Amino acid sequence: MSTSRDDFGIAIRSALLQRGAKQKFSLFVLIVISLTIFVLDNIELKPVKILRSIVNDAVYRVSAISSSPIKFGSATKDFFVNHVLIYKENEELKLEIEELKKQKLKTSFLETENKQLQELVQLDKKSTFITVGAKIIFDKNSPYLNSVIINKGSNSGIKLGMPVLSKGYLAGRIVEVNYLSSRILMLNDLNSRIPVVVSPNGDQAILSGAGKKKPILEYLPDNFNAQLSKAIYTSGKDGILFSGIPVGEVFEGKKNNRIEAKLFADPDQISLINVILGKSSDLEAM
Amino acid sequence: MLSLESLQIWRQCKMAINVKTLREGFLRVLPLFLLIYICISEFHTQFYYWNIFSFNFQFILIYYWILRDPSILGYGFVFLCGAINDVVLSLPLGTSSLSYLFVALVAAYVRNATVRSSLFTDWFTFVIAIFIGNFITYFLLKRFTLMKPEYVTMFYNSLFTFILYPAFWGVFELYRRIINLKTYD
Numbered sequence: 045m046s047t048s049r050d051d052f053g054i055a056i057r058s059a060l061l062q063r064g065a066k067q068k069f070s071l072f073v074l075i076v077i078s079l080t081i082f083v084l085d086n087i088e089l090k091p092v093k094i095l096r097s098i099v100n101d102a103v104y105r106v107s108a109i110s111s112s113p114i115k116f117g118s119a120t121k122d123f124f125v126n127h128v129l130i131y132k133e134n135e136e137l138k139l140e141i142e143e144l145k146k147q148k149l150k151t152s153f154l155e156t157e158n159k160q161l162q163e164l165v166q167l168d169k170k171s172t173f174i175t176v177g178a179k180i181i182f183d184k185n186s187p188y189l190n191s192v193i194i195n196k197g198s199n200s201g202i203k204l205g206m207p208v209l210s211k212g213y214l215a216g217r218i219v220e221v222n223y224l225s226s227r228i229l230m231l232n233d234l235n236s237r238i239p240v241v242v243s244p245n246g247d248q249a250i251l252s253g254a255g256k257k258k259p260i261l262e263y264l265p266d267n268f269n270a271q272l273s274k275a276i277y278t279s280g281k282d283g284i285l286f287s288g289i290p291v292g293e294v295f296e297g298k299k300n301n302r303i304e305a306k307l308f309a310d311p312d313q314i315s316l317i318n319v320i321l322g323k324s325s326d327l328e329a330m
Numbered sequence: 331m332l333s334l335e336s337l338q339i340w341r342q343c344k345m346a347i348n349v350k351t352l353r354e355g356f357l358r359v360l361p362l363f364l365l366i367y368i369c370i371s372e373f374h375t376q377f378y379y380w381n382i383f384s385f386n387f388q389f390i391l392i393y394y395w396i397l398r399d400p401s402i403l404g405y406g407f408v409f410l411c412g413a414i415n416d417v418v419l420s421l422p423l424g425t426s427s428l429s430y431l432f433v434a435l436v437a438a439y440v441r442n443a444t445v446r447s448s449l450f451t452d453w454f455t456f457v458i459a460i461f462i463g464n465f466i467t468y469f470l471l472k473r474f475t476l477m478k479p480e481y482v483t484m485f486y487n488s489l490f491t492f493i494l495y496p497a498f499w500g501v502f503e504l505y506r507r508i509i510n511l512k513t514y515d
Contacts, residue, residue, distance in 0.1 A: 051443070059438035071438065074409045075431050081413070082424030086474050096423060103370065103417040110371040 160316045163211065173286065175209065175318035176200045181225070190233035190253065190311060194319070197222045201321050205284045209318040213308035214238075214278060214291045218319065226319070230311045231291070232259050240291055241279040242268075248279060251291060251305060257312070258295055258304040270294055270303055286323065357509050361402050361502075365391050369415040369426075384483075385490040386460070388415065388426075389433050390498045393459050396437035397452060398506060408434050421477075425470050433463040449499055456495050460488045 060072040084092045164177045178200070182193035196202055198221050206218045208228045216236065220227035229236055236253035242261070247268055249261045261276070274294060280287030292307040368387050388411065395403040412427030419426075436459035444451060464484050471477045 055439050055442040056435075058442045059435055062438075062442075068404065069406050069409070071405055071431055071435050074405050075428065075435075078409060078412070078424040078427040078431060080424075082422055082428065082470065082474075085423040092423075096417075099413075100417050103414055107370045107418050110367055114371055 164316050164318060172324050173209075173318075173320040174322045174324050175320050176202065178226075178317055178319060180315050180317065190230040190236075190255070191216075191219065192228050192230065192314070194226050194228060194317060195224070196319065197224045197226050199223050200319075202226050202319050207278070207285045207289060207320045209289070209320060210309035210314045210316070212290070214285075214289045215307075215309040215311070215314055215317055217285070228317065231307055231309075232257055232311050238285060238291075239279045239281040240276045241287075242294060243275045243277065245269075248281070249276075251276065254304075257310075258306055259292075261294065261303045261305050264303060268303070276305055286320065354509070357505075358402055361391060361395050361505075362404075362407055365403065365407070365411050366414065369411045370418060383490060384487050385494050386463070386487055387491075387498075388430060389456075389460060389463055389491055390495055392430055392433050393437045393456055393495075394452075394499060394502045396434045397441050397447070398502070399509075400438070400441070402509075405431065405434060421467075421471070422475055425467055428470065429463040429467045432466055433459045436462060449496060452499060453492075453495055457492060460491055464488050 060075075061070050085096065161177075176196055178194035178196040180192045181195045202218055202221055204218055204221055207214055208216045208218065214231065216228040216230040216233075217238070218226050219229040231238065231251065231253060232255070233253040234255045236251075236259065238251050240249050240251045240261070241247065242249060242264075247265055249264045251259050252262050253259045276291045276293060278285045278287055278289040278291060290308055292305045292309075295304040295306045365388060368391075392403065392408055396405075396408075408430045409427045412425075412430040413423060415421070415426040415430075416423050436455065440447070440452070440455045464487070468479050468484055471479045
C-alpha cells in the first residue's frame with residue numbers, strides 16, 4: 045500500500061517537475077503562472093486590462109485571418125448550395141415565365157375577341173337591319189371553295205340566302221343552314237354572283253367571285269369609267285339581298301381587260317359576322 | 331577536375347541533408363501548428379452541430395502528444411495555446427491554460443506510471459484527463475466569473491471528445507510512425 049502511494053507520488057512529482065529533453069518549463073511552473081494570470085485577470089488590475097486588450101487585438105486579427113480557410117470552405121459550400129437552389133429557382137421561374145406568356149397571349153386574344161364582340165354589338169345596335177351575331181368556327185381555305193361555317197343556324201332564325209356582314213360590309217351569303225350552324229359563301233368564291241351598283245353613276249353590274257381575293261365586276265356598261273367610279277353597293281335586284289349594303293370599291297388596275305373589285309370585308313380577316321335577318325322597323329336604328 | 335567533382339557531390343549531399351532536415355522539422359512542428367491553429371480559429375464554434383455535437387480537439391492533441399512524444403509539444407506552447415484560446419473565447423486569462431496543463435499533467439503521469447501503453451490504456455486514462463480538464467474549466471468559470479457553463483453541454487463535449495479519441499489516436503499514431511521513419515531514415 046505504502047509502495048503504491050510512493051509510486052504515485054514519484055510519478056506525479058516527476059510529471060510536475062521534470063522537464064523533458066526539449067521542455068523549457070516544468071508543468072508546475074506553468075500551472076503556477078496560469079493561476080497567477082487568472083487571479084490577476086479576475087482582480088481586473090488596470091495594467092492587466094491594458095495588456096489583455098492589446099493581446100485581444102492581436103489575437104483577434106490573427107484569428108480572423110486563420111479562420112478564413114474554414115470560413116472560405118463554409119462560404120464555398122453555401123455558394124454551391126445557393127447555386128443549386130438558384131438553378132432550381134431559375135428553372136421554376138422559366139416555367140412561370142412560360143405560363144405567364146401563355147396567359148398574356150390568352151389575355152391578348154380575349155381582349156381582341158372582346159373588342160370585336162363589342163364592335164359587333166355596337167353594329168347590332170346601329171344597323172338598319174335586324175342582325176344576329178355569329179362566330180366563325182371553321183374556315184376552310186381552298187382555291188375551289190371559299191366558304192366558312194358559323195356557330196348559328198336555324199335556331200337563331202337564319203335562312204338560306206341571307207346576307208352576311210362583317211363590320212357592316214357585305215361578306216357573303218348563307219348557302220347552307222343547319223340547326224346549330226350555317227355555311228357562308230364568301231363573295232370571292234367562284235360560285236358567288238351578286239347584283240351590285242357602282243357609284244356615283246349608278247352603273248349596274250354583277251360581282252362574280254374568281255376564286256381569288258378580288259372578285260370581278262361583270263356586265264358593266266360599255267362607257268364605264270373605272271377612274272371615276274369608287275364604291276360598290278348591293279343593288280337588291282335579285283330580291284334576296286337588301287339594297288345599299290356597301291360591298292367594296294373598284295380596284296384601279298385592269299387585269300386581262302377585267303375590272304376587279306376590292307372588298308371592304310377582307311375574306312381572310314373575318315372572324316365575327318352579322319347575319320341580316322331582316323329590315324329593322326326601328327327609326328332610331330336608321 | 332577531380333576536386334571540382336567532389337565539391338559538387340559534397341554540395342549536393344549538403345543540399346539533400348538540408349532538405350531532409352527541413353522536411354523532418356516541418357513534420358515535427360505540424361502538431362504544434364495544428365494546436366495553435368485550432369485555438370486561434372474558433373474551432374469550437376466551427377464544429378458545433380445539432381446543439382449537442384462538439385468536441386475538444388485540443389484535449390485530444392495535447393493528451394496524445396504529451397503521452398507519446400513530449401518533444402513535439404512543449405508545455406510552454408500548451409500554456410500559450412490555452413492563453414490564446416481564452417482570448418478567442420473571451421474567457422478569463424489562464425482558464426484554458428490551467429485546463430490544458432492539467433490534461434498534460436495526467437498524460438505525463440500516465441507516461442511515467444505505465445511501461446507499455448496501448449490504445450485502451452490511453453483511451454481510459456483519457457477519461458480522467460477530460461474530467462479534470464473540464465472540471466477545472468467549469469469550476470473556474472462558475473466560481474470566479476458571471477458565466478453560466480451548462481452541465482449538459484460540457485457532458486456532451488466530454489462524451490464526444492472521449493468517443494472520437496480512438497479515431498484521432500489512429501491518425502496520430504500513423505503520423506508519429508512517419509516522423510520516426512523519417513528521423514531514423
